[in-house]
Amino acid sequence: MGSPRGSGNFAPGASILFQGYNQEAVWREVFNWKSVPDPPKRSPMTETILTASTPLTPLAALLESSAKPHELADYRGTLTPRELDAPTVETEALIAGAASHDLGWRRRVAVRGEDRLRWLSGMVTNMVNDLALNSGAWNLVLNAQGRIQGDLHVWREEQDLELEIAADQYDRLLAHLNHFIIMDDVELVPLEGETALGLTGPLAGEVLARLSLPTLSEPLTCTRVEWNGLDLRIARGYGVLAPHYELWTPEARIAKLWKALRTAGATPVGSASLEAFRLAEGIPAYGIDIAERDLAQETSQMRALHFSKGCYLGQEIVERIRSRGSVHRHLRPLEIFGPLPANGAELSWQDADGKIASAGHITSAAELPLTKGKRVFALGMIHGEAELHSQPFAYTAGTATGTAQILAAPPTF
Numbered sequence: 555m556g557s558p559r560g561s562g563n564f565a566p567g568a569s570i571l572f573q574g575y576n577q578e579a580v581w582r583e584v585f586n587w588k589s590v591p592d593p594p595k596r597s598p599m600t601e602t603i604l605t606a607s608t609p610l611t612p613l614a615a616l617l618e619s620s621a622k623p624h625e626l627a628d629y630r631g632t633l634t635p636r637e638l639d640a641p642t643v644e645t646e647a648l649i650a651g652a653a654s655h656d657l658g659w660r661r662r663v664a665v666r667g668e669d670r671l672r673w674l675s676g677m678v679t680n681m682v683n684d685l686a687l688n689s690g691a692w693n694l695v696l697n698a699q700g701r702i703q704g705d706l707h708v709w710r711e712e713q714d715l716e717l718e719i720a721a722d723q724y725d726r727l728l729a730h731l732n733h734f735i736i737m738d739d740v741e742l743v744p745l746e747g748e749t750a751l752g753l754t755g756p757l758a759g760e761v762l763a764r765l766s767l768p769t770l771s772e773p774l775t776c777t778r779v780e781w782n783g784l785d786l787r788i789a790r791g792y793g794v795l796a797p798h799y800e801l802w803t804p805e806a807r808i809a810k811l812w813k814a815l816r817t818a819g820a821t822p823v824g825s826a827s828l829e830a831f832r833l834a835e836g837i838p839a840y841g842i843d844i845a846e847r848d849l850a851q852e853t854s855q856m857r858a859l860h861f862s863k864g865c866y867l868g869q870e871i872v873e874r875i876r877s878r879g880s881v882h883r884h885l886r887p888l889e890i891f892g893p894l895p896a897n898g899a900e901l902s903w904q905d906a907d908g909k910i911a912s913a914g915h916i917t918s919a920a921e922l923p924l925t926k927g928k929r930v931f932a933l934g935m936i937h938g939e940a941e942l943h944s945q946p947f948a949y950t951a952g953t954a955t956g957t958a959q960i961l962a963a964p965p966t967f
Contacts, residue, residue, distance in 0.1 A: 573583075611749065613808060619637055634659065639824075642923045642925050657751060659721045661745075677695065678866060679866060689775050690709040691774060702844055756829075795964055843915060849875065852935070888959060889959050911933065913937055918932060
């Protein structure tokens with residue numbers, strides 16, 4: 555058996571199951587291949603100054619009108635409740651039960667016009683033309699130099715083609731995309747008046763069944779149903795540790811759906827627990843873990859790339875990296891042993907000459923509170939040489955120190 559670092563040597567499904575994880579360690583583990591007090595806790599959310607223009611999500615507005623106030627946090631460009639239950643209760647719902655939560659930070663845009671398929675395929679990194687009916691794909695948006703300008707999902711339903719974009723990227727990505735509509739019969743039309751609630755956890759399907767709503771067997775598929783007077787769009791997103799569902803409904807009817815999910819057994823969860831769970835799953839967020847300077851392959855998210863779909867903006871750089879060599883750093887999921895590191899914290903390792911060298915840096919980290927005790931997960935941009943030596947990396951947090959270990963596979967609880 556050859557080295558696992560080649561692009562085509564993995565067993566079927568392995569590159570999807572362990573997307574972004576240390577593939578050499580996966581081969582060793584799965585296929586038996588050989589060759590002081592903690593500093594004050596901080597929010598794992600993007601550090602953004604709240605302004606009067608930061609909008610409340612429809613769910614946040616609904617909950618703020620109740621008798622019990624909730625602490626709001628800026629999450630992906632919107633204000634949403636940071637906590638809705640005890641942190642350990644929220645975490646247990648995500649990893650072992652079913653959690654209902656806010657997705658009001660997501661925006662949808664219809665792509666219309668005779669040239670929509672051809673034009674959009676030339677703007678994003680993943681498949682568009684051959685998307686199956688009622689399915690979607692996660693995409694990166696690049697510039698001509700191959701640098702990542704943002705990320706979005708493309709969905710295809712009947713004749714409809716839609717984009718799903720985070721609120722904190724919405725204006726910038728729309729401006730970028732509109733700039734490249736030149737002689738094309740294409741129009742980007744914001745879809746307003748709807749919002750989304752999330753349902754995440756291994757028991758999410760049971761909650762949907764109690765509500766007589768359909769489940770979806772595959773990630774990145776969707777359907778539409780009429781339910782108790784509501785027109786619902788149900789989509790299943792990408793997940794590593796649990797199914798992730800989106801339920802889109804008119805903003806004016808969100809109270810009915812929120813109450814129904816709770817009655818059916820879903821535990822309300824705030825953005826802090828969702829962010830910690832995201833890091834435990836090793837799923838990066840643009841503007842936090844992925845930056846404009848990054849190249850597509852540096853993110854380790856090959857699920858966002860399609861290598862035979864035809865030309866698109868930035869494809870030359872992506873293909874050059876694939877065919878001629880590799881990048882010198884990768885975004886990797888980490889488990890932290892020690893105090894919570896700050897975003898941007900430097901990682902170090904001892905090289906072959908015994909010298910302390912840079913291993914990379916933390917992009918984001920968060921504590922996952924569990925009934926058995928907390929665990930800390932992070933994402934970090936790791937230099938290739940440091941990664942090959944498979945040793946823990948050191949970091950400092952104030953006067954304390956800790957170590958970070960690359961995860962070979964998703965964590966178990």
